Amino acid sequence: MANQEPLPEKEDISLFTKKVWITVGVITLLVIIIFILKAAFNVLLMVFAGALLAVYFHGLANLLERKIKIGHRWCLLVGVILTLLLIGALFWFLGAKISLQVGELTQDMPKILASVENRLGRTDIGRKLLHYLTDGSGDKMMGSFQEIFRTSFGVVGDIYIVLFIGIFFTVNPGLYREGIIKLIPSKGKERARNVLRRLDFTLKGWLKGMLIAMFFIAALSFIGLTIIGVPMSLALAFLAGLLNFIPNFGPLIAMLPAVLIGFTESANTALLIALLYIAIQAIESNIVTPMIQNVMIKIPPALIIISQVLFGTLTGALGIILATPLLIVVIVIVDELYVKQQKYS
Template identity: 75%
Template sequence: MAAEKPDSAQGDLNLFTRKVWITMGIITLIVLLTFILKAAFNVLLMVFAGALIAVYFHGLGNLLQRKIKLSHRWCVLIGVLITLLLVGFLFSFLGAKISTQVSELSKDIPAILEDVKGRLNGSEVGRKILYYFSDGNSSKMMNSFQDVFRTSFGVVGDVYIILLIGIFFTVNPGLYREGIIKLIPTAGKNRARAVIKRLDFTLKGWLKGMLIAMLFISILSFIGLSIINVPMALALAFFAGLLNFIPNFGPLIAMIPAVLIGFTESANTALVIALLYILIQTIESNIITPTIQNVMIKIPPALIIISQVLFGTLTGGLGIILATPLLVVVIVIVDELYVKRQLDT
């Protein structure tokens, strides 16, 4: 009996070792699956971005078709050419100037922050603000502002792949649409066609409204900043219009460099610039956004923030940029496949 105890202890040790290895294997598998799913989700986001490009071109083609009465294919082609000409115009006439101003602003940010720090030291409230950032956060903020300025003027992600996917989706959307429908069981094919049709209509309306809002913000920002005589007004206005594509966070990010530049003139100038941005965003929120919502669907603001935080945490910048259209897709799918079915029942 005494000889069996070591064997029993050895067996327990072997069992424990196996359990440890199994646990480590499961954890490793979960980690690997998480990385794979994250990478796959990034790819899906790029596919979705390409689909948005195709939706834009076909929406522009529909608009032209109502005006010039040509076939849809020719109108899409004309829409692509018009877009390329507009982009070429922006790059040739405005691109060089904007690029120069952005480069100058990026280089000036450290000096601007130092100047703001010196001005804040001149008041009691300013010294309290600096006290909260005295642990080295100011240098982190400076780096963050520079990174934002360097990366916000290009699409975060692989632009080439997104554009290539967008071109393929634009040339033959029916091929991919029918390919998705073929994966659906026979009983659900009609419902799937209805969902895709509504998604197409809703995303076109959303894109139309967003482009109008971005143009509106750019023009008003340029006019307002030029009246105040703010340096680099063109770059700041372009930046404000571009970032308006990102609800909630975009306008706030766009306002920061403008206010910092205002601080180099005076605190009153910075305050006027902040009030200008707030006024423009208020007008946009109360006029442009309701028009967009009448075309598409009403989205609760809290859901937009939640989706931005969620997708931003999962995939970074591209997730934040595409959070709102992704939320639109989710709402439409839930409404078509669940809410309407419950009402029918």
């Protein structure tokens, strides 16, 4: 009579197959979550932009509260009204002219690019530079600059969403702050409150510095371009101040159309405009920013570029715009939850 032996091979194969299917399921779930997060990241960035807007309004309210000695809610209302009146006055007095000049700049850009291409094509160095920038195609350079302007001014929908999110956050910030704290375990709630307080303080200091720096850049750019005699100087100065919100890449993007317009006059004019922008940025980076952002944490410049490339790759223009405040949030959280704990452990 033959002995019946167990079949461990079949059991092992069944167990292996089960593990394989579990692994495939987990990987599939992770891939789906990653795609969902990537698709939703733009929404999260708009929520963060709304939070920044609320931080600005409450920072302005705190400033007014120290000056006029009335309740915070009244100061908040006054701050919102003053901001809306300031923006309205800006567009009332300058909006039509800026809009007209921006329209002219966008319309004239193909002619300006053609003129620059013609001037560069007269020299060997210019032809090599032109071929390097366009890969032999002038249409590529023209399309690139049109895309820059489309990105800079085609964000009405995002602004609308951010504005309403910012208003809701401004009206009742405690509701959302406590909602976040409720998700934290009991022993970590006090630490979470400290982190949120430090984030609020740091972002207020950063926003204050950025707004002053943007105004400084716009004013100096307008004065310098007017002295040089560059057409559409108001639109170019407005663009320079606005794009200064984006470190590293913003000033470069703002300088390009001004230099191109200078090329239509002469190479010397273009060089003078480039030197003007470089000088203004040098003053802003080395003198103005350190003075007005003394409450902001120190951020290594390389980290700003890395964060801009990372968030820009994930979400495009909105990620590049918000890369610096997002980096500030990450640095504060890491410092509060890891670095300080290492000191006391």
